[in-house]
Amino acid sequence: MSSPSPLSVIVIGAGMVGVSAALQLQRSGHQVTLIDREGPAGGTSFGNAGILASSSVIPVTTPGILRKAPGMVLNPLQPLFLRWRYLPRLLPWLVPYLRHANSDDVLRIAEALSPVIGQSLQDHQDLAAGTKAERWIKTCEYTYMFKDRSYFDADQAMWDIRRRLGFRWVEYAGDELAKQDPFLSDSHHFAIALQDHGMILSPGDYIADLAKVFTENGGILYKAEVETIVHENGKATGVRAGGETLSADRVIVAMGAWSGQLAKQLGVKVPLEAERGYHVELWHPNKMPKNPLMVAAGKFVITPMKDRIRLAGVVEFGGLEAGPSEGPFKLLMHNVRTYLPSLTWNDETRWMGHRPAPT
Numbered sequence: 458m459s460s461p462s463p464l465s466v467i468v469i470g471a472g473m474v475g476v477s478a479a480l481q482l483q484r485s486g487h488q489v490t491l492i493d494r495e496g497p498a499g500g501t502s503f504g505n506a507g508i509l510a511s512s513s514v515i516p517v518t519t520p521g522i523l524r525k526a527p528g529m530v531l532n533p534l535q536p537l538f539l540r541w542r543y544l545p546r547l548l549p550w551l552v553p554y555l556r557h558a559n560s561d562d563v564l565r566i567a568e569a570l571s572p573v574i575g576q577s578l579q580d581h582q583d584l585a586a587g588t589k590a591e592r593w594i595k596t597c598e599y600t601y602m603f604k605d606r607s608y609f610d611a612d613q614a615m616w617d618i619r620r621r622l623g624f625r626w627v628e629y630a631g632d633e634l635a636k637q638d639p640f641l642s643d644s645h646h647f648a649i650a651l652q653d654h655g656m657i658l659s660p661g662d663y664i665a666d667l668a669k670v671f672t673e674n675g676g677i678l679y680k681a682e683v684e685t686i687v688h689e690n691g692k693a694t695g696v697r698a699g700g701e702t703l704s705a706d707r708v709i710v711a712m713g714a715w716s717g718q719l720a721k722q723l724g725v726k727v728p729l730e731a732e733r734g735y736h737v738e739l740w741h742p743n744k745m746p747k748n749p750l751m752v753a754a755g756k757f758v759i760t761p762m763k764d765r766i767r768l769a770g771v772v773e774f775g776g777l778e779a780g781p782s783e784g785p786f787k788l789l790m791h792n793v794r795t796y797l798p799s800l801t802w803n804d805e806t807r808w809m810g811h812r813p814a815p816t
Contacts, residue, residue, distance in 0.1 A: 468489060472664070479671050491679065497678070503810070514575070536757060547730065554730075575622070578653060598651060599654040601750075609753075640797075683712075731811040735771040746761050
């Protein structure tokens with residue numbers, strides 16, 4: 458049997474999904490062009506928490522979120538923010554999204570996500586094997602921190618789902634926790650350390666290294682704004698970008714939260730919303746956690762990265778056009794002062810980006 462003929466493929470978007478798709482297609486013998494207006498990791502893939510969180514299969518829409526959400530939005534110390542002017546545009550997406558806030562849908566979504574992200578560490582190790590990019594991958598535990606065991610027990614139903622899907626963890630309490638990692642032991646006395654996880658020590662550098670592998674092996678990286686997808690008789694035949702038309706046998710859209718805008722040109726309506734995420738980085742801190750930490754009480758993540766700690770975990774709904782809000786940054790810094798009063802650092806940097814959120 459003869460092998461399929463190589464195809465010419467355009468991948469739109471040079472984030473984690475786009476770069477990995479381009480690499481895998483290239484390794485399968487296809488001719489690939491990767492297009493992005495900012496270059497590799499110019500958006501969300503740069504600013505994420507950097508955790509290869511295989512066990513993060515539980516959706517935001519858990520039972521009780523309908524009751525809690527209004528109070529969270531009105532409380533500046535809760536990690537959910539809303540730009541009120543955007544609410545009318547958000548509602549057509551929000552109503553069906555919140556309909557999933559029930560036990561049956563939580564289990565259904567978790568079971569669907571598990572085969573997609575359940576082997577995240579291995580997937581990234583395979584992708585980066587033999588390249589400079591693998592230097593950024595670290596095998597580690599992913600630790601959920603609780604003030605005491607009662608806070609963990611209150612969320613037992615969600616942990617039962619993770620156990621049912623095969624995720625394993627080790628419990629630490631009291632002195633055992635302090636010995637394991639003293640970073641938060643003064644304020645937290647119980648922890649769940651999920652096994653077989655990983656992290657990326659610098660997400661932007663990691664994706665840049667993967668993109669370099671792609672170009673060194675003959676891939677074309679084109680920095681331009683994609684204006685339109687060219688199509689004939691219902692089939693994509695290329696894109697118009699940077700004032701010129703590029704032809705291809707296949708076009709892959711991997712633009713994250715912006716993907717819905719291009720999909721509309723093909724008559725495809727994607728129920729996608731921009732979930733605005735924030736991070737603060739504290740450079741050259743006086744101490745580092747051993748592993749990434751999820752602080753359950755504040756619902757934020759502390760990730761030790763190269764030369765800095767990254768704090769992330771805030772969600773804001775406000776669309777793709779508005780600039781950053783000050784409230785999420787203030788909350789992250791409030792969390793630092795509350796949970797890490799002895800932490801010092803030399804400098805800090807801020808970032809806001811857009812995560813894709815389907816209904």
